[in-house]
Amino acid sequence: DAGVIQSPRHEVTEMGQEVTLRCKPISGHDYLFWYRQTMMRGLELLIYFNNNVPIDDSGMPEDRFSAKMPNASFSTLKIQPSEPRDSAVYFCASSLAQGISSYEQYFGPGTRLTVT
Amino acid sequence: GQQLNQSPQSMFIQEGEDVSMNCTSSSIFNTWLWYKQDPGEGPVLLIALYKAGELTSNGRLTAQFGITRKDSFLNISASIPSDVGIYFCAGPNNNAGNMLTFGGGTRLMVKP
Numbered sequence: 744d745a746g747v748i749q750s751p752r753h754e755v756t757e758m759g760q761e762v763t764l765r766c767k768p769i770s771g772h773d774y775l776f777w778y779r780q781t782m783m784r785g786l787e788l789l790i791y792f793n794n795n796v797p798i799d800d801s802g803m804p805e806d807r808f809s810a811k812m813p814n815a816s817f818s819t820l821k822i823q824p825s826e827p828r829d830s831a832v833y834f835c836a837s838s839l840a841q842g843i844s845s846y847e848q849y850f851g852p853g854t855r856l857t858v859t
Numbered sequence: 860g861q862q863l864n865q866s867p868q869s870m871f872i873q874e875g876e877d878v879s880m881n882c883t884s885s886s887i888f889n890t891w892l893w894y895k896q897d898p899g900e901g902p903v904l905l906i907a908l909y910k911a912g913e914l915t916s917n918g919r920l921t922a923q924f925g926i927t928r929k930d931s932f933l934n935i936s937a938s939i940p941s942d943v944g945i946y947f948c949a950g951p952n953n954n955a956g957n958m959l960t961f962g963g964g965t966r967l968m969v970k971p
Contacts, residue, residue: 747901774957786902786947786961798956834901838957843909846890846951848959850901 745769747851749835755857761823764854766835767816773840776848777810777820780832792818793840804829825858832856861886863948863962871968878935880965882948891931892949892959893922902947906933940969 748767756762768775776791790800795812803810807826812818822829832855836848865882872878882891890909894902906917908924908931915922919936935942945964952958 776958785963788958791956791958793956799958836901840957844907845957846892846959847904847907848892848949848957849904850894853901855899 747835747837747849749833749851749854751854752852753855753857755859756825757859758826759824760858761821762825762829762856762858764820764833764835764856766818766820766851768818768835768837769849770816771839772837772849774838774845774848775812775818776836776838777818778834778836778850780834780853786834789820822856825856827858830856830858861950861952861960863950863960865946865948865962865965867965868963869966869968871970872938874938874940874969874971876938878938878942878967879932880934880946880967881930881932882962883930884950885929887928888931888950889928890951891922891924893920893931893933894947894949896945896947896964898944905946935967938967938969940971942967943969 750765777789780786789802790810792812810820832853834853836850838848892907893905896902906922911928913924921934923932945966947964948962949959952960
């Protein structure tokens, strides 16, 4: 079975440009999570969805960040306008909603974003 | 909020040695998860623990759910170079849904 798929794997952009990161969760998973990882702050949860509905976006840094999940198999994280401090690795993860294994999150390979 | 403290922060060992690392919290967790992150990749789930005192193995890896439910341990036996990476512990954020709290990670380096 395919795992969580993210694209692009690497993105280099200039400050002020719009950046869109994409994620396809594992088929059948009900939860989708967006994380950001930096050396300074480690792994931070930005937002998560349950059945395509955003549940908690308290980790989203500011209004420049937005996330959508138009259907069960696709989500986007958009940064507009991007700034150098947004440079990080962004991960998408998914999990099942029910059962003892509902906390087991499965991560994608990440998108390494560099904003110059 | 909940915090998970991992120790050591980093380890540099010789190939073939056994490795032990732990994760502690000031609050109780009902589930413990251990992940490994290879350089340039996403975290991969290694072991999940659901019961206090539980001991679970995955190949050369063994993890234990502490009796107090405030700690967990991960051991790697006979380390090999591909064990290199960052090991994270995680547990449910009891305040919210299916969110996880992650530890800061233990960086393992193995000398051939």
